[in-house]
Amino acid sequence: MGKLRITFFLAILLLTACQSSASESTATPPPVTAMKTPRPTATPIPVSSFDLDEDDLYGIEIEVWHAWFGAPAALFDLQIAEFNQENPWGIRVSAAYQGSYNMLFNAVEDVSNISNRPHIIVALSEQISVWDEQDSVNDLTPYIHDPIWGFSTAELTDFPSVFLAQDQYDDRWLGLPAQRTAHFLLYNQTWGEELGFDSPPLSFDEFEEQACAANQFMLKDEDFENDGKGGWIVDYDSTSVLAWMLGFDGGPLASDGSYKFVRPENTKALKSIKSLYDDQCAWLSTADTPYEQFAIRSALFISADMEAFSEISRTFAKVDSQDEWTIIPFPGNERSAMVVYGSSYALLETEDAEALASWLFVKWMLEPQNQAKWAKSTALFPLRISSLDELSDYEKANPQWAEAVNLISQAEIQPQLASWHRVRYLLGDGLEYIFRFDTQAGSVAAILTQMDDAAKAISE
Numbered sequence: 001m002g003k004l005r006i007t008f009f010l011a012i013l014l015l016t017a018c019q020s021s022a023s024e025s026t027a028t029p030p031p032v033t034a035m036k037t038p039r040p041t042a043t044p045i046p047v048s049s050f051d052l053d054e055d056d057l058y059g060i061e062i063e064v065w066h067a068w069f070g071a072p073a074a075l076f077d078l079q080i081a082e083f084n085q086e087n088p089w090g091i092r093v094s095a096a097y098q099g100s101y102n103m104l105f106n107a108v109e110d111v112s113n114i115s116n117r118p119h120i121i122v123a124l125s126e127q128i129s130v131w132d133e134q135d136s137v138n139d140l141t142p143y144i145h146d147p148i149w150g151f152s153t154a155e156l157t158d159f160p161s162v163f164l165a166q167d168q169y170d171d172r173w174l175g176l177p178a179q180r181t182a183h184f185l186l187y188n189q190t191w192g193e194e195l196g197f198d199s200p201p202l203s204f205d206e207f208e209e210q211a212c213a214a215n216q217f218m219l220k221d222e223d224f225e226n227d228g229k230g231g232w233i234v235d236y237d238s239t240s241v242l243a244w245m246l247g248f249d250g251g252p253l254a255s256d257g258s259y260k261f262v263r264p265e266n267t268k269a270l271k272s273i274k275s276l277y278d279d280q281c282a283w284l285s286t287a288d289t290p291y292e293q294f295a296i297r298s299a300l301f302i303s304a305d306m307e308a309f310s311e312i313s314r315t316f317a318k319v320d321s322q323d324e325w326t327i328i329p330f331p332g333n334e335r336s337a338m339v340v341y342g343s344s345y346a347l348l349e350t351e352d353a354e355a356l357a358s359w360l361f362v363k364w365m366l367e368p369q370n371q372a373k374w375a376k377s378t379a380l381f382p383l384r385i386s387s388l389d390e391l392s393d394y395e396k397a398n399p400q401w402a403e404a405v406n407l408i409s410q411a412e413i414q415p416q417l418a419s420w421h422r423v424r425y426l427l428g429d430g431l432e433y434i435f436r437f438d439t440q441a442g443s444v445a446a447i448l449t450q451m452d453d454a455a456k457a458i459s460e
Contacts (some may be wrong), residue, residue: 004120007092009313010247010421012211019377021167023237033198039066040322042343043097043151045068046147046148047146047148047149048146048148048149048232049262050142050146050149050352050356051150051352052352052353052356054088054089055088055174055303056353056356057089057091057166057353057356057357057360058089058090058285059090059091059092060089060090060091060092060104060353060354060357061091061092061093061353062091062092062093062094062119062120062331062357062358062361063093063094063095063118063119063120064080064093064094064095064096064118064119064120064121064361065095065096065098065104065107065108065118065120065121065122066095066096066098066104066121066122067097067098067099067100067101067103067104067122067123067343067345068092068097068122069097069233070094071377071378072179072374072377072378073107075373075374075377075378076095077095079365079370079389080093080094080095080209083361083364083365087360087361087364089357089360091357091360091361093361096118098177100258101123101124101127101343104121104122104123104127105123105127105130105432108121108123108131108348111372113451114136114348114349117136117236117348118283118348119347119348119350119354119355119357119358120345120346120347120348120361120362121345121346121348122178122345122346123343123344123346124342124344124421125166125167125174125175125197125272125340125343125344125414125416126341126417126418126419126420126421126424127417127421128167128174128175128344128346128413129174129283129416129417129418129420130418130421131346131348132174132418133147133272133418135165135349136349137174137346137347137349138346138347138348138350138355139173139174139347140173140174140175140176140346140347140359141171141172141173142258143347143355143359144156144173144176145358149356149359149360149363152365153202157384158368158385158386159177159384159385159413160381160383160385160408160409162340162408162409162411162412162413163177163180163381163383164176164177164412165413166340166344166414166416167344167346167418171296173343174344174346175344176344176345176362176366177342177343177344177345177366177383178342178343178344178345178365179342179343179374179380179381179383180340180341180342180380180383181305181306181307181340181341181342181380181381182239182305182306182328182338182340182404182407182411183237183239183243183303183304183305183338183339183341184303184304184305184306184328184338184340184404185232185301185302185327185330186209186294186301186302186303186304186312186325186326186328186400187201187300187301187324187326187327187328187333188294188297188299188300188301188325189323189325189326189328189417190323190324190325191214191300191323192210192300194215195210195300196215197210197213198211198405200326200328201328201331202331202336202438203331203332203333203334204248204272204330204331204332204333205248206274206331207232207301207331208272208281210278210300210301211230211231211232211276211282211300211301212231212276212280212281214230214231214299214300215227215228215229215230215231215238215279215280215281215298216230217444218230226298227280228280228283228297228394229283229293229298229299230281230283230298230300230443231276231280231281231283231284231299231300232276232281232283232299232300232301232302232303233282233284233290233299233301233302233303234277234282234283234284234285234291234435235290235302235303236429236431236432236435237303237339237428237430238328238424238425238426238427238429240303240415240428241270241427241428241430241431242339242414242424242427243329243330243337243338243339243374244267244269244270244273244330244332244337245266245268245269245427246332246337246339246412247329247330247331247332247333247335247336248265248266248268248269248272248332248333249265249334249335250263250265250266250268250269251265251266251335251415252266252415252423252427252455253265253415254328258421259419259452259455259456259459260386260452261392261426261430261448261449261451261452261455262445262449263448263450265446266448267334267445267448269332269440270431270434270444270447270448271441271444272437273431273433274435274440274441274443274444275396275437278441282370283299284435285299289308289311290302290303290304291304291308291311291312291315292313292315292319294325295312295316295318295319295321295323296319296321297321305405306327306379306380306381306400306401307378307379307380308416309379309398309401309404310379310398311328312325312400313398313400316402325400326403327400327403328402328405329407329410336410336458337410338407338410338411338412339411339412339413340381340408340412340413341413341414342380345347346366347359347362347364361421366383366384367384368384368386368387368389368390370389370392371383371384371387372387372390372391375387375391375394376391379398379401380406381404381408382405388405405416414427414440417459419455419458419459422458422459423455423459426454426455427451430448430450432452434447
């Protein structure tokens with residue numbers, strides 16, 4: 001009996017061990033945490049900030065006022081016809097020539113009923129600022145950044161920032177560039193090398209040295225009538241005077257944004273120019289343009305806008321000159337300066353659908369292929385960097401134009417004040433007074449004081 005009980009207990013132990021082993025081998029393994037694959041996030045569908053659709057644009061008629069004439073006006077008419085034919089919304093654009101920018105400004109001012117005003121104006125930035133003060137201008141910021149109708153980031157960065165800056169005011173965008181040009185100093189490089197200089201001047205001291213060397217060359221011949229020639233032909237253009245001031249680290253504005261011409265830097269700039277004349281290293285010309293004097297070596301330097309480059313090249317060919325000439329910014333004390341300026345597109349206040357239709361036309365005009373056509377026709381800056389892809393042949397045929405394009409990164413803008421459309425004339429008038437009345441260099445500060453008084457009177 002005892003033996004049987006022991007056997008029984010051994011059987012129970014073996015059975016328990018087997019069950020325990022079976023239990024361990026068949027036990028449910030601990031749960032494994034699965035790596036969940038995230039569901040793909042749907043790309044958000046862009047939504048316009050304007051409560052308009054394409055049907056709202058159909059058949060809208062838009063009027064543009066501008067001051068272009070000649071080749072720009074002819075090209076503008078052709079591009080309007082192309083837009084009218086090709087745009088998918090059936091928008092119809094028409095243009096009206098207003099004679100000049102001043103006439104355009106007065107025409108807009110004379111329209112008492114806002115509904116009779118054009119939808120788009122192509123005007124100077126300072127003129128657009130005046131209309132903005134009258135609450136007549138559409139802020140373009142919503143249009144530019146609209147996800148449906150606006151520019152992408154890549155498209156916006158395709159514009160040189162200095163071309164856009166003229167019409168940007170804090171968080172508002174009053175216009176977009178229609179044309180941009182600049183005033184340059186032109187230099188006869190071949191003659192300069194013969195005078196012993198291996199490069200154009202980078203500072204005013206170098207500019208003075210080379211201009212005076214050209215005058216000294218004139219003094220060596222037997223022609224007494226050219227004794228005062230050879231250097232720089234004095235230029236009264238307001239943009240030229242502004243560039244001289246900026247090159248001497250001056251300018252027309254005080255730190256608070258008000259006009260202040262009486263500054264040591266401005267005084268030094270104009271004194272330096274007048275001293276150049278007093279030393280016979282600069283001279284006054286009575287010709288309509290200085291281009292021929294430049295081509296026949298009566299002047300080592302002249303000043304000109306970039307749209308004159310083609311005519312200057314033709315003048316060199318006309319007088320059978322093989323000299324090479326180049327362009328440079330206006331040299332100052334520690335740096336050089338050049339100022340870009342020109343007209344801009346602005347949208348006047350109107351119905352929402354008409355404003356959007358106007359915007360679509362402006363945006364189309366600024367497309368790279370259209371800008372390439374403008375550059376070829378007007379000889380001005382292309383407003384889109386990518387337009388240069390279509391302008392390689394034009395660059396080769398117009399080397400001074402290509403040099404101007406390469407200087408865009410150095411460009412500066414004019415003061416962003418509505419009153420600038422009147423005050424800017426003071427710069428040219430002030431410099432002309434100094435030369436026409438042979439004002440002594442020591443009296444320059446008095447002229448600048450008068451300019452300050454005049455600026456205050458016409459800007460209030």
